[in-house]
Amino acid sequence: MSGLTHTLLIRSSPHIHSGASVDRIMRHVVFALLPACGFAVWNFGWSALATLLTACLACGLTERWLVGSKGTFRRTGVSVLGSGDSSAARPGSLGQRWQTSRDPGDSRLGDGSVWVTGLLYGMTLPPALPLWMVVIGGVVAVLVGKWLFGGLGSNPFNPALVGRAFLQAAFPAAMTTWPAPSHGRLDGLSATTLTWPFGAPPAGSAADGMTAATPLASYQFDALSTGTWELYFGMTGGSTGETSAALLLLGGIYLAVRRMLDWRIPVAILGTVAVLSGSLHAIEPERFPDAFFMLGAGGLMLGAIFMATDMVTSPITHAGRVIFGILIGSLVFVIRVWGGMPEGVMYAILLGNATVPLIDRAIQPAVYGTRDRSRSITGFYRRLFGGLSIGSRRGAIGSVGPVGTRAVGSRPAPGDIGGVSEAAVAKPVTGNVAARKWGEPGSRGSVEQEAVGRGIGRMYAVVLGIGMICGVGIVAADYWTAPIIARQRAAYRLRAVLEVLPGAVRAIPFVETAGGKFQSVEGVEVASEVVFAGYDERGDLVGLALEAEGQGYQDRIRLMFGYAPDRAVILAMKVLASRETPGLGDRIESDPGFLANFGDLDVRLDDSGVNVANPIEWVAAGQRVNRWELDGITGATVTCRAVAEMLRDATAVWVPKLAARRQDFERTDGISGRE
Amino acid sequence: MSMGAAGTQTAATDGSAVPATDEFLKGVWKQNPVFVQVLGMCPVLAVSNTATNALAMGSATMAVLVLSNLAVSCLRQVIPPQVRIVTYILIIATLVTIVDHLIQAWSVELHRALGAFISLIVVNCLILGRAEALAAHSSPLRALWDALGMGTGFLLALFCLGAVRELIGSGSLFGVSVLGPQYQGWVVMMLPPGGFFVLAGWLMLFSWVGRPAHAVAAGLPDRASELGRKA
Structure with missing residues (x-):
């Protein structure tokens, strides 16, 4: 057996190991x-x-x-x-990878x-x-x-x-x-x-x-920059390990020197961000932050040096890595500057990761001994789109030819009815008698032509007939449900009105007449120009309910608020329609701290009587000092600010008008309220 | 099973005598439109964020499915094959419009919550699929049983998703708090990604439970790990 001690090991490449x-x-x-x-x-x-x-x-x-x-x-x-048992053995599938x-x-x-x-x-x-x-x-x-x-x-x-x-x-x-x-x-x-x-x-x-707030958040929401020293040494708010840009850079250099990290990726990312922000900052300094700030703030250093360089999720080739880095850098810049979020490094890297197979496919080095076509545009496209073979003459004909020929050859001219070939009709797809007749072999010539004519006529007749029945059905349903829907909507609105006017038991809609007076109306359909006046059990005016609309974080927000003219305050607010982020923006509907703003939100008029003395202002959570300030919610800055702006705009228009014509709403005698 | 007698009710214009119970249970379990056929993913992922929405969406889809299957089955001798898809869509769209109006008349809030997805029932491939695959060449009774089964399967699947998503997402069921006021909801479960996660979980469970008997008998896990050892 001693002869077998020196076995010949047969292994696939690579054969030279770096030792790492x-x-x-x-x-x-x-x-x-x-x-x-x-x-x-x-x-x-x-x-x-x-x-x-x-x-x-x-x-x-x-x-x-x-x-x-x-x-x-x-x-x-x-x-x-x-x-499934097949997944473990199918070549190229995930199963094989597991194996x-x-x-x-x-x-x-x-x-x-x-x-x-x-x-x-x-x-x-x-x-x-x-x-x-x-x-x-x-x-x-x-x-x-x-x-x-x-x-x-x-x-x-x-x-x-x-x-x-x-x-x-x-x-x-x-x-x-944070x-x-x-x-x-x-x-x-x-x-x-x-x-x-x-x-x-x-x-x-x-x-x-x-x-x-993190440096990026305070820049985006309050246009405050952070000092370079604090930024690079990390004396700022932020994620646990992202704040100290200098130490992260040091770690990156250590790894790069030991050749355990490809410097191309971080350099490409940081360079792209620096070039983009530097050039745009030079053009418009007040809109775009400078390059030093962009590089040091947020998770860019951590992401560029330690996350994007992950060997598994980055491209293999040098050129691919540079493209990958430029892609991530541009995404970071775009998300930070034009996106809704202050920071975008995480999403930029994840998106970059998703493109890695594509990059690796496009940037393939030529196999040794073959002609190098990777540098030509043709080769690039061919690699990128593979089988589609753009630019390759042989491939283009080869891939389109047979299919096209078959399609043309298989269309029989005489049996072709309305684009459906005879072969397709001949298949007994449905139980239709006429179809079977057309499809019957041997029924050719004038008989067939006649049958085709009748078939087309019948086809139109049937579709039209069914269409008309459907139309009648829809009209009937609409006729029957329209009054119910109107009632439901009015009731929904009334519920909202009574909710924003605590203590009110009935509400009457008013509209502004041409002379600037307010007049009560009966059965008014939904319109934003309507002011609802709410009255308590004794018939005294509780307040006026108004609608406001504005752009939120995701979409338009519509809300209703109650205004008490006698005390010159906003009583309550209810969101009628919003698509704000669940868990963040939609807390304006439920956050007790935010809702506590209302009740005595000050909208007094100034001495002239045409302007609100103190327009409603948004402040950060817990910072409310004055009665006209709106306390925000942490993490929902954009939405809270949108609500404050909507209220400010609406009160600026309506409060002076309503306060001047207060007497229009006071009288309730002779008007039947809508319960 | 006392339902055996009902099985003989199947009319046999198409020659096959499938018992009504089988026709019904096929849609609920064996060919469940969501968990087995993976059809109609758009509403499944988008409107299954709460149990209430899921039930409402499932019921609306089921109503449309039953009516459209019945209509298509009744008209199957009339509709020319060249324009059958157009006609089916016409019928389905009409039914969806009517259901949309009915929901609006019933509750404004529910209509708001379901949004555009009620109108999108028109393009739910489950409904067109059943019309084309079964109702177009079956008796109305068989089409009805099939639609009821498929509709129930869809409703159940949507409810399975909606209940789990609402429970994890906001700690409540049908809007009633279950896990207490201190529970921190997982917002991701209320968003479309949560739909994917929960759907994946249910699909995993279904394929695990519904493994073919031979795979269980063969002891799939053991074979798989053997392959691993050999490799």
């Missing part, structure tokens, strides 16, 4: 991230440490659960996810990649995020972001960002609550960190002055 293993690279990435993490703990306190540790543990334990202790993908995982990833030694807890995922994921989260949310996002990151696609090497999206994107969509309010840096950081954990699992974070924490 997944373990080793991941270890160095962790080293590079540690300074920024340390700074985060110093800046945000124990909450940041708890967030980072929980994120790592959640990701690690999920991986351990999926992978099992022996290093093989757990059985239950395969059977639940695979769901390769299940190879022992290929995906072990010990390869360290999950710790990098966990650490990066933790660094993108707000420092005081409730820990149970951190756990959920971590499970999603590893389970959905990594293993559903087949584990390390097969995931199209950066797992850490998948976890964060899920949390951003699931808990938008908690994900945009604790102020250095605020009682080492006294203990922040109140929100230790929220009971599945419980809402304590509501008071947002209002007690502990929060700080």
Whole structure:
């Protein structure tokens, strides 16, 4: 047997190994991230440490659960996810990918990649995020972001960002609550960190002055810039690990020097952002932030250096990586400057990840020994669109030819009725007698022509007949339901009116006449020019209900508000129609703090009597001092501001008019109210 | 099963004598339009964010489906095959318009919540699919049973999605708080992505429960892991 000790190993390429293993690279990435993490703990306190540790543990334990202790993908995982016996064997399918990833030694807890995922994921989260949310996002990151696609090497999206994107969509309010840096950081954990699992974070924490807007948010919403020093050293609000641009840059340089990171991607991203913002800032300095601010603010450094360079989810070729970087950089700039959100690095990288297979397909190096056509436009398109073969003469004819020929050849001229070929009619698709007759072989010549003529006539007759019956049906339904619908709408409106005029039991619609007087009307249809006057049981005027409309975050918002002319205040507000983001903007309908604004919202007129003395103004949550200020909701700045502006515009038009003609509404005798 | 007698009611113009119960249960379970056929995804993902919306949408679709199947089946001898699709769409659109008016007359709030998706029932491929695949060459009775089954299956599936999404998304069912006031809703479940997540979960469950018997007997998990070991 001694002759068999020297076996010849036959392996596929690559044969030359650089010596870099997944373990080793991941270890160095962790080293590079540690300074920024340390700074985060110093800046945000124990909450940041708890967030980072929980994120790592959640990701690690999920991986351990999926992978099992022996290093093989757990059985239950395969059977639940695979769901069919064929998927494991079909070449090129996801099943095959699982098979390769299940190879022992290929995906072990010990390869360290999950710790990098966990650490990066933790660094993108707000420092005081409730820990149970951190756990959920971590499970999603590893389970959905990594293993559903087949584990390390097969995931199209950066797992850490998948976890964060899920949390951003699931808990938008908690994900945009940023604790102020250095605020009682080492006294203990922040109140929100230790929220009971599945419980809402304590509501008071947002209002007690502990929060700080991120530099990008304060730029977008308040046009405030942040000092370069604070920005680059990270003394700002923001995600746990993203604030210190300088330390992240340092870590990036360390990895680039050790050749564990391709410098092309971060340089392309940062360069694109710098060029775009620099040139636009030079043209219009007040509209566009300068390049230094754009580079240092938000998660750009963290994303460009550590997330976009993820080896699995970035292109293989150098040229591809530069294209990838430019794409992400432009997306970041577009989202930040023209988007509704202040920050867009996460979505930019995820979108960039989605294009990686396309980029890799388009930028393929020529196979050694073949003609290099990758640099020509033709080759580029061919790679990009594959089988469509644009520009390739042979391919174009080859792909279109047979299909076209068959289509032309198979159309028999005589049996063709209304574009349906004889062959199609001949199939007994329906039980129609006429169709069978046409399709019968042998029925050709004049008999057939006659049959065709009759068939077409009948065809029109049937469609017209059925169409007319349908029309009559619709008209009848409309005739019958129209009065009911009108009643329902009026009742809906009345409910809204009584809701914004607390204490009122009936309401009467008024319209403005040509002379500027207000007159009560009966049975008025829905129109925004109508003012509803609400009266209590004794017949005294409670207030006037008006409608206002304006542009919200997503779409137009329509609301109704009650105005009390005697006290010159807004009594209440009800949203009639809005499509604001659930969980953020739509809290204007339910947030008790926001609704508490109303009741004594001041709309007094000034001495001249033609203007509102203090137009309604929006202020940040918890900042309300004066009675004409509207306290906002954290995370719903745009919507709250829209409501304030709508109320301001509506009151500017209506309040002077209504206050002047108050006596029109006072008399209720002789008018029957609409209950 | 006491329903066996009902099975003989099937009229057999098309020659096949399928019991009515089978016709009905086929749509509910074996060929469930959402979980098995994966049809009509647009309303399934968009309006299943609360249990109430899901039930309303499911009922509206079921009503249209039953009426359109009946109408198509009754008119199947009349409609020329060349224009059958046009005619079906005409019938379906009329029914949808009427249902839309009825919902509006019933509740303004519900009509607001369902939005454009009531009108979009017209293009739900489930309805046109049943008209083309079954009602066009079956007796009205069979078409009725089929529509009832498919409609119920669609309603059930929508409710399964809507209930889970509302429970996780806002901690309530039919607008009544179930998980208490302290529960933090997962907003993503109320948004379209949540529809995909929950649908994926149900599809996974269905394909797991409904695995063919031979796959269970063969012990699929074991075979799969064997393949893994060999690789």
